[in-house]
Each structure stands twice: as C-alpha cells, then as structure tokens.
Amino acid sequence: MSEKTIPYKIYLSENEIPDKWYNVRADMKNKPAPLLDPGTGKPMTAEQLGVVFCEELVQQELNDTDAYIDIPQEIRDFYKMYRPAPLVRAYCLEKALGTPAKIYYKFEGNNISGSHKLNSAIAQAYYAKKQGLKGVTTETGAGQWGTALSMACAYLGLDCKVFMVKVSYEQKPFRREVMRTYGADVTPSPSMTTEVGRRILEAHPGTTGSLGCAISEAVEVATSNPGYRYVLGSVLNQVLLHQSVIGLEAKAALDKYGVKPDVIIGCAGGGSNLGGLISPFMGEKLRGEKDYQFIAVEPASCPSFTRGKFAYDFCDTGMICPLAKMYTLGSGFIPSANHAGGLRFHGMSPTLSQLYHDGLMEARAVEQTAVFAAAEQFARVEGILPAPESSHAIRVAIDEAIKCKETGEEKTILFGLTGTGYFDMVAYQKFNDHEMSDYIPTDEDLEQGFKGLPVVPGQE
Numbered sequence: 001m002s003e004k005t006i007p008y009k010i011y012l013s014e015n016e017i018p019d020k021w022y023n024v025r026a027d028m029k030n031k032p033a034p035l036l037d038p039g040t041g042k043p044m045t046a047e048q049l050g051v052v053f054c055e056e057l058v059q060q061e062l063n064d065t066d067a068y069i070d071i072p073q074e075i076r077d078f079y080k081m082y083r084p085a086p087l088v089r090a091y092c093l094e095k096a097l098g099t100p101a102k103i104y105y106k107f108e109g110n111n112i113s114g115s116h117k118l119n120s121a122i123a124q125a126y127y128a129k130k131q132g133l134k135g136v137t138t139e140t141g142a143g144q145w146g147t148a149l150s151m152a153c154a155y156l157g158l159d160c161k162v163f164m165v166k167v168s169y170e171q172k173p174f175r176r177e178v179m180r181t182y183g184a185d186v187t188p189s190p191s192m193t194t195e196v197g198r199r200i201l202e203a204h205p206g207t208t209g210s211l212g213c214a215i216s217e218a219v220e221v222a223t224s225n226p227g228y229r230y231v232l233g234s235v236l237n238q239v240l241l242h243q244s245v246i247g248l249e250a251k252a253a254l255d256k257y258g259v260k261p262d263v264i265i266g267c268a269g270g271g272s273n274l275g276g277l278i279s280p281f282m283g284e285k286l287r288g289e290k291d292y293q294f295i296a297v298e299p300a301s302c303p304s305f306t307r308g309k310f311a312y313d314f315c316d317t318g319m320i321c322p323l324a325k326m327y328t329l330g331s332g333f334i335p336s337a338n339h340a341g342g343l344r345f346h347g348m349s350p351t352l353s354q355l356y357h358d359g360l361m362e363a364r365a366v367e368q369t370a371v372f373a374a375a376e377q378f379a380r381v382e383g384i385l386p387a388p389e390s391s392h393a394i395r396v397a398i399d400e401a402i403k404c405k406e407t408g409e410e411k412t413i414l415f416g417l418t419g420t421g422y423f424d425m426v427a428y429q430k431f432n433d434h435e436m437s438d439y440i441p442t443d444e445d446l447e448q449g450f451k452g453l454p455v456v457p458g459q460e
C-alpha cells in the first residue's frame with residue numbers, strides 16, 4: 001500500500017477493540033520470578049494473595065501459561081467510552097525534525113484520568129465488584145491512577161480509598177479534587193490513620209512521602225477492613241495484562257496498513273504502559289517470528305533499570321507486601337524532591353525486569369530538562385500537551401529520529417504517548433522560568449537504597 005494512503009490518525013472501529021488480553025508471560029522461556037512470602041521466603045499461594053487482592057486478579061497474577069484471557073463484555077463496553085485510542089502518525093513532528101524516520105504514537109490521554117491507567121482501573125474494579133466487595137484501597141503518586149480508579153469505582157458503585165503521596169497531595173490540589181468529585185476518599189500519605197503511617201512518620205518526621213509508603217498504608221487498610229481489597233496501578237503482572245489492550249490496538253492499526261515498527265519506545269515507571277504496548281510485539285520476537293528493538297525510558301533521577309539491582313525486594317516502604325524479583329533501587333529509595341515528572345517508583349515490573357535481564361529489551365535514562373524540552377517541541381507541532389511521564393518516551397523518539405537524519409535511515413518508530421500534562425503546569429512553569437535543574441543520584445545515594453534489600457534464602 002502506498003505511503004500516501006496512510007491517514008494521520010489510524011482509528012479502529014469499536015468492534016475492533018480486542019476481546020482478549022494478551023499475556024506475554026505465556027511466550028516467555030524464562031518466566032518472571034514468583035512473588036515470595038517475606039516471612040518464609042516461599043512463593044505466595046493464591047490463598048495468601050487473596051487476603052490482599054481480588055480472587056480473579058490473583059488468578060491473572062499467577063497465570064504464566066494462557067496466552068489469551070477473555071475481556072469480560074462489561075469491560076469491553078466500558079472501553080467503548082474512550083477506546084479504541086488513536087494511533088497517530090506524527091507527520092508534523094517528522095517535518096519539524098527534518099527526519100526520514102516515520103514516527104507513530106499511540107495516544108492514551110483521551111479519558112478522565114488523562115492516561116492509560118483507566119484500562120486497568122476498570123478491570124480491577126470490575127473484578128472487585130463481581131466478588132461482592134464493598135470497596136478497594138490504593139495509592140497514587142502524581143494522581144492519574146487514583147483518578148482512574150475513582151472513576152471506575154464511581155461507575156460500578158464501589159467505595160474507593162486513595163492514599164496520595166503527600167508532596168503530590170499538596171502540589172496538585174486539583175487532581176485531589178477530581179478524585180473527590182468521583183466520590184473517592186483521599187488521604188495524604190504518610191498519615192496518622194494507619195499503624196504503618198505512624199511508624200514511618202515517627203522514623204522520618206516531616207517526610208513528603210513516596211509511593212512505597214502509600215502502598216503500605218493502602219494495604220493495611222484493605223487487610224484490616226472486611227469487604228475491602230487492595231489494588232495497584234502498575235508493576236504487577238495483572239496490570240501489564242490489562243494494558244496489553246494498548247499494544248493489541250496499536251498492532252492491529254499498523255497491520256491494516258502493512259507497517260512494521262523497527263523501534264518501540266515507552267516511558268517506564270512501574271512498567272505497565274510499556275509492557276502493554278510492547279507485549280504483542282514482544283510475543284512475536286519471543287516466538288522467533290519478527291524482530292523489534294524495544295527501549296524503556298526512565299528518569300535519570302530514579303534509574304531502576306539502568307542502575308538498579310535485579311533482586312528480590314519489597315514493593316512498599318513498610319515492608320508488609322510480598323517480595324518481587326525486579327530491577328530495584330531498594331524500597332527505602334526516595335527520589336529527589338527536585339524531580340518533577342512522575343515515574344518515581346523504586347522498582348520495575350517483574351515481567352519487564354526478566355525480559356530486560358534476558359537482553360530482549362534496552363533501557364535509557366534521561367534527565368528532566370531534556371525531557372521537558374522534548375515535551376515543548378512536541379506540544380508545539382503536534383498540538384497535545386504531553387504528561388511529563390510520556391515526555392520521557394518523546395525524548396528518546398526524537399533522539400532516534402535525529403539519529404536517522406544523520407544516517408539517512410528510514411526507520412519506523414512507535415512510541416507510547418501515555419497521557420496529557422494539564423495537571424503538571426507547575427513543572428512546566430519551572431521549566432519555562434529556567435528554574436528546573438537535573439539531579440542524578442550518586443553511587444553513594446544508591447548504595448543507601450541497596451543496603452535495605454532483604455536477605456532471601458537462595459538469593460546472593
């Protein structure tokens with residue numbers, strides 16, 4: 001098919017929304033390591049996980065064998081509210097860069113959460129409702145996950161308790177207000193409302209919090225209130241599974257026009273959007289059908305892939321969650337307050353960690369001023385004000401396109417544009433006022449975090 005016939009935006013029709021999620025673990029030779037019970041060092045059983053998580057989600061978490069899992073019709077109907085998400089050819093950006101590269105992005109910002117988070121929020125809320133629960137608890141950092149979950153819970157009539165990292169709670173009052181508009185109960189974390197919160201506050205008075213702290217509080221509330229379970233917006237296998245809808249749609253749209261990406265790029269916080277975007281393409285690579293270059297982009301200030309250790313670690317600061325084997329900076333690592341752009345979690349999806357460890361994908365760390373420069377360049381020609389998180393992917397997509405300009409290669413680049421940045425204007429303001437700086441943790445800083453890694457029998 002000739003180049004000219006490819007539209008700016010490739011839309012799928014409603015009935016092309018996938019009816020199954022794709023589970024990349026089924027095609028992995030080396031499966032992600034199991035979650036461990038921190039007390040015994042033994043793999044967590046479904047029964048143990050069921051105390052914290054919804055039953056059906058536990059099954060998905062532990063399922064390493066089924067490549068496809070049906071998306072319930074109710075969830076597909078909800079997806080129709082804002083999906084399929086457009087796949088956009090960034091013609092204007094290509095022109096501005098003068099690159100022979102072809103750049104595509106999958107835009108996930110077209111819903112209330114302003115991000116891809118709603119794809120998993122509705123699935124998790126649906127299974128909680130189906131189990132007959134009263135409500136769910138969770139943490140949120142920048143606020144997109146809390147917003148997505150609040151909306152999904154409001155839609156299904158579930159109670160929603162959100163622990164919001166204190167620094168964000170104070171810096172993003174509007175994000176908090178959106179959640180409250182959707183009926184959620186929002187508490188700044190660490191708080192005095194939980195035992196673990198009080199313990200953290202005693203040890204670190206005046207702390208502005210972290211995702212790891214907020215997770216501990218949310219888990220405590222879920223496990224100490226009957227009819228509640230805890231849900232998490234990233235990192236877990238089940239979340240990657242739900243987010244595969246991003247990659248499945250992107251692939252279906254590209255396949256329609258016979259386009260095969262050479263490079264696929266995504267930002268990586270806990271790894272859910274990147275995992276979701278690359279899953280179906282990674283499946284082809286794992287099965288030896290096609291080859292792709294995959295690049296995870298993370299902040300230089302929170303560099304779990306590029307400078308972390310591949311080890312069992314806690315997902316939370318309070319050390320009450322199961323241990324996950326992942327690239328991690330240590331559960332005590334708190335990124336510098338100087339860092340503005342999300343992607344602050346100390347660990348990384350166990351699935352992506354295994355793929356990275358096996359050399360199936362690459363990772364790059366980028367500094368925030370370079371990220372905001374890319375965000376502005378993109379906003380000015382493509383007309384979308386990107387989230388700072390998403391702009392990490394934009395940075396590397398632009399870098400790759402500029403490389404193509406130098407070498408004359410006509411590569412096809414696909415990246416995930418995970419969301420919009422309207423609630424991040426304080427960060428944009430800092431950048432525009434030239435008050436933003438870069439902070440890269442020293443090796444000594446990182447050593448502090450590694451010192452807190454748990455000793456697990458059988459691990460070095």
Ligand SMILES: *Cc1c(COP(=O)(O)O)cnc(C)c1O
Nearest residue numbers: 115234269270271272273389419
């Ligand atoms: C949460 C979020 C991310 C990072 O989370 P992942 O789980 O790594 O995908 C990226 N972009 C936006 C807009 C987000 O809200």
